[in-house]
Amino acid sequence: MSNKAARNLFIFGSIFFFVIFLALTYDTMSQVEKRAPEITEGVNAGKMVWHKYDCIGCHTIFGNGSYFAPDMTKIVEKKPKGYLKQFLMDPKAVNPNASMPTLGISASEADEMITFLDWISKVDTNGWPPKPILAVASGVAGKELTPGEKVYRAQNCSGCHSISGIGGTSGPALNHVGSKREKTWLIGHFKDPKAFVPNSAMPPFGHLSEKDLNDLADYMVSLK
Amino acid sequence: MSIKYESQKIAQYFYTFAVILFLVQVLVGIIAALQFMWPDFFFLNFNTIRTLHINALVVWLLVGLMGATYYVIPEESETELWSVPLALLQFWATVVAVTAVVLGYIWMGFSPQANSLVLGTQLLNEGREYIEAPRWADILIVISVLLFLFNCFMTVLKTKKWTGIQGTLLGGLLFLALMYLPGMAYTKNMIKDQWWWWWVIHLWVEGTWEVIAGALLAFMLMKVTGAKREVLEKWMYIEVGLVLFTGILGTGHHYYWIGTPGYWLWIGGIFSSLEPVPLLVMVWDAFRTTREHRVSANRPGQYYAVAHAIFNFVGAGLWGVVHTLPQVNKWTHGTQITTAHGHLAFYGAYVLLVLAMIYVTLPAIRGVKSFNESRSFQSFWWMTISMVFIVLTITGAGMVQTYMERLMGLDYVAVKANYNLWFWILRAIFGVGFLIGVWIFVVDYFKLGKEPQRAVSAAPERA
Ligand code: HEM
Ligand code: HEM
Ligand SMILES: [Fe+2]
Numbered sequence: 001m002s003n004k005a006a007r008n009l010f011i012f013g014s015i016f017f018f019v020i021f022l023a024l025t026y027d028t029m030s031q032v033e034k035r036a037p038e039i040t041e042g043v044n045a046g047k048m049v050w051h052k053y054d055c056i057g058c059h060t061i062f063g064n065g066s067y068f069a070p071d072m073t074k075i076v077e078k079k080p081k082g083y084l085k086q087f088l089m090d091p092k093a094v095n096p097n098a099s100m101p102t103l104g105i106s107a108s109e110a111d112e113m114i115t116f117l118d119w120i121s122k123v124d125t126n127g128w129p130p131k132p133i134l135a136v137a138s139g140v141a142g143k144e145l146t147p148g149e150k151v152y153r154a155q156n157c158s159g160c161h162s163i164s165g166i167g168g169t170s171g172p173a174l175n176h177v178g179s180k181r182e183k184t185w186l187i188g189h190f191k192d193p194k195a196f197v198p199n200s201a202m203p204p205f206g207h208l209s210e211k212d213l214n215d216l217a218d219y220m221v222s223l224k
Numbered sequence: 225m226s227i228k229y230e231s232q233k234i235a236q237y238f239y240t241f242a243v244i245l246f247l248v249q250v251l252v253g254i255i256a257a258l259q260f261m262w263p264d265f266f267f268l269n270f271n272t273i274r275t276l277h278i279n280a281l282v283v284w285l286l287v288g289l290m291g292a293t294y295y296v297i298p299e300e301s302e303t304e305l306w307s308v309p310l311a312l313l314q315f316w317a318t319v320v321a322v323t324a325v326v327l328g329y330i331w332m333g334f335s336p337q338a339n340s341l342v343l344g345t346q347l348l349n350e351g352r353e354y355i356e357a358p359r360w361a362d363i364l365i366v367i368s369v370l371l372f373l374f375n376c377f378m379t380v381l382k383t384k385k386w387t388g389i390q391g392t393l394l395g396g397l398l399f400l401a402l403m404y405l406p407g408m409a410y411t412k413n414m415i416k417d418q419w420w421w422w423w424v425i426h427l428w429v430e431g432t433w434e435v436i437a438g439a440l441l442a443f444m445l446m447k448v449t450g451a452k453r454e455v456l457e458k459w460m461y462i463e464v465g466l467v468l469f470t471g472i473l474g475t476g477h478h479y480y481w482i483g484t485p486g487y488w489l490w491i492g493g494i495f496s497s498l499e500p501v502p503l504l505v506m507v508w509d510a511f512r513t514t515r516e517h518r519v520s521a522n523r524p525g526q527y528y529a530v531a532h533a534i535f536n537f538v539g540a541g542l543w544g545v546v547h548t549l550p551q552v553n554k555w556t557h558g559t560q561i562t563t564a565h566g567h568l569a570f571y572g573a574y575v576l577l578v579l580a581m582i583y584v585t586l587p588a589i590r591g592v593k594s595f596n597e598s599r600s601f602q603s604f605w606w607m608t609i610s611m612v613f614i615v616l617t618i619t620g621a622g623m624v625q626t627y628m629e630r631l632m633g634l635d636y637v638a639v640k641a642n643y644n645l646w647f648w649i650l651r652a653i654f655g656v657g658f659l660i661g662v663w664i665f666v667v668d669y670f671k672l673g674k675e676p677q678r679a680v681s682a683a684p685e686r687a
Pocket of ligand 1: 063064065353429430477496497499500540541543544545546547548549553556557558559562565566567569570573574
């Protein structure tokens with residue numbers, strides 16, 4: 001191949017691929033609107049808050065960004081909105097071990113942020129993030145679950161709490177909660193956390209039946 | 225060695241600024257690494273430190289490439305640069321703009337509220353990774369780059385000697401400037417936001433920058449070995465051609481999970497898997513040329529140039545291809561695997577490229593025939609060994625994270641705080657090793673050719 005032929009191949013080949021890329025860009029742009037809910041003013045306001053506080057400097061969204069903090073794509077599916085609002089405004093007040101700093105987010109900004117994150121969670125991402133395939137929750141091999149453990153699992157308490165190192169870190173670890181709290185306190189706290197712990201960010205579980213609450217409390221008491 | 229055209233000396237301004245920013249980048253990198261263990265130990269939060277780390281990186285690489293280009297263009301055109309005062313103006317404008325942006329980031333670090341909306345955009349930080357610089361800075365950057373390109377094109381027009389190396393280099397730079405533009409507009413849709421964002425990031429590092437690297441590699445091999453231009457330029461065209469044939473549609477490997485249609489899993493997977501091919505051709509090219517021409521006019525220059533080709537392939541090619549198929553990327557996307565790849569790719573492809581260009585051109589600029597080579601080899605080994613270990617460490621962290629968080633469903637924070645703690649400690653330690661290497665390089669940069677000659681043959685025979 002002569003130099004001139006190589007050069008022409010480079011130039012025209014590159015243009016060729018770039019034109020294909022442009023055509024695909026056009027096609028994608030015409031499809032993305034359909035792959036997500038409508039963008040309201042609230043969603044856009046939340047996006048502006050996202051940029052203002054440089055959340056991407058610690059977090060990922062759609063898996064892109066920084067790897068210092070958890071991904072935000074499905075966060076509203078994992079955590080109740082009331083909790084998220086309190087956390088965003090003052091992380092360390094919710095969780096003394098949090099490494100996220102208090103950024104000065106106002107209540108209305110937090111609401112907008114949650115509207116935005118809610119929109120994000122509804123985008124069709126071709127199945128990302130995938131469900132874990134070695135799910136730990138299948139748990140204690142072979143052992144029958146107690147009624148309390150079943151409620152614990154069904155209510156996804158482990159999204160926020162850990163037992164023996166398994167589960168979330170938003171709330172305190174429950175390994176030894178049985179030696180710290182009594183049953184009446186626990187049931188009262190489940191129904192209305194804020195009545196027992198001022199400014200608690202735990203969601204209330206008053207909608208559960210008395211039996212479920214009782215079983216759950218028995219389970220907690222057994223954790224010594 | 226000496227320069228043919230007085231105006232080539234302008235490169236030194238750019239090199240010096242680049243070298244200083246390199247030192248800053250690595251210093252803040254170590255702070256960022258420590259924040260993985262003690263998030264609150266420093267007076268600026270992690271996001272600010274990380275922004276400084278990656279912005280310093282991108283800016284010093286670009287400034288270094290500008291300096292290198294100001295050296296190459298007069299040499300290839302066989303004439304003085306069109307305007308030295310314009311180049312100086314463009315240099316100082318860049319320094320002022322970069323300083324202002326950095327001060328803005330730090331200000332925002334102290335008081336996030338200061339990042340207020342002015343004329344519809346954030347005043348201090350746009351909150352988009354790598355292109356955090358606010359709109360007013362974007363405009364200054366574009367002006368500076370346009371002045372730079374204008375100066376280069378006017379130089380070429382003086383003699384109309386369009387060599388292949390020069391044409392490819394300027395073509396790459398022009399596209400680099402154009403590809404900055406898609407990142408400047410605001411869009412309300414986060415999917416589109418990320419779409420255009422990747423145009424900038426991916427089409428830079430896996431498109432235009434790689435084209436520039438191909439041109440500069442050919443230039444360096446020609447200078448240090450005296451190899452024939454015709455042969456080098458032919459292979460250069462093949463390399464940069466393959467870079468763009470695979471890399472443009474390879475952008476698809478970032479369009480798997482951001483809300484874009486499913487056909488990107490096919491397009492991105494297939495084309496990005498081929499991206500290592502041109503990088504491998506570059507390695508072969510470097511080896512072939514240096515083997516065939518055993519005399520080297522500049523051993524450190526040749527050494528860094530060949531190392532650049534190798535680590536470009538390893539960091540970008542190998543560490544890139546392992547997580548580029550959608551079936552793998554589904555699990556590793558956005559984990560520490562990505563960080564490991566990012567570090568080795570940037571180090572191999574562009575850090576070593578700019579350092580190689582400095583070693584190839586600086587002796588001539590300083591007008592010395594030979595110089596004390598030992599420091600350049602020392603710094604190379606300190607940096608390279610440390611970087612390899614940082615990358616292995618973080619690859620380990622990424623494997624643990626992928627397994628425990630993504631496959632087993634453990635909590636992100638638990639994995640980071642408990643299971644990966646040792647990897648963070650090791651990264652910080654190797655980071656200090658890297659800093660030592662950078663320090664030796666900085667000292668070498670400032671002393672090269674300026675100290676009384678010792679017996680030059682004392683340089684250890686490690687090549
Ligand atoms: C010199 C060239 C390259 C550089 C400097 C580079 C750098 C990077 C960086 C910094 C990221 C992270 C971006 C972020 O912060 O979100 C990234 C992501 C990625 N790179 Fe590269 N890269 C290069 C070449 C390649 C090549 C040749 C391949 C494939 C063969 C590749 C595959 C990937 C993939 C798949 C991701 C996405 C990772 C994820 O899903 O989280 N890269 N690259
Ligand atoms: C020339 C050498 C270096 C280059 C080219 C480089 C490049 C980068 C890039 C591109 C990123 C952002 C993308 C990503 O997170 O994947 C990054 C992040 C980072 N770098 Fe570096 N870096 C270098 C040296 C260092 C050193 C010596 C340290 C300290 C030990 C360091 C620590 C970090 C940390 C902690 C992050 C944040 C990673 C995260 O978000 O998980 N870097 N670096
Ligand atoms: Fe890419």
